[in-house]
Amino acid sequence: MTIFPCRRCGTVPEVKPGKPDRHGRIFSMYIEHNCRNGRTYKIEFCGPYPEECRDDCIYRWNEENARDDPRWWPERYDFLHTLCKAGRR
Numbered sequence: 001m002t003i004f005p006c007r008r009c010g011t012v013p014e015v016k017p018g019k020p021d022r023h024g025r026i027f028s029m030y031i032e033h034n035c036r037n038g039r040t041y042k043i044e045f046c047g048p049y050p051e052e053c054r055d056d057c058i059y060r061w062n063e064e065n066a067r068d069d070p071r072w073w074p075e076r077y078d079f080l081h082t083l084c085k086a087g088r089r
Helices: 050-065 073-088
Strands: 015-017 027-034 040-047
Touching: 015 050, 027 050, 040 050, 050 073
Parallel strands: none
Antiparallel strands: 015 027, 027 040
């Protein structure tokens, strides 16, 4: 999934892995962005699978920063479409 740049300063943050819980079952991924034109933004997701946490974290970042950008819409549709199919099983 593509990480879109910050709508305030134009830099692209990176997704960083968090620490697993003490049993090693719950993983987390986070984006921490120190915006030059604002404050610090931190988005974090936790779950049992690191790949899903990463995708969810990127999705949340893109929703906040690229929701009005038409380039984001196809990826948003694909991501939500796969979630809906997984929920029906």
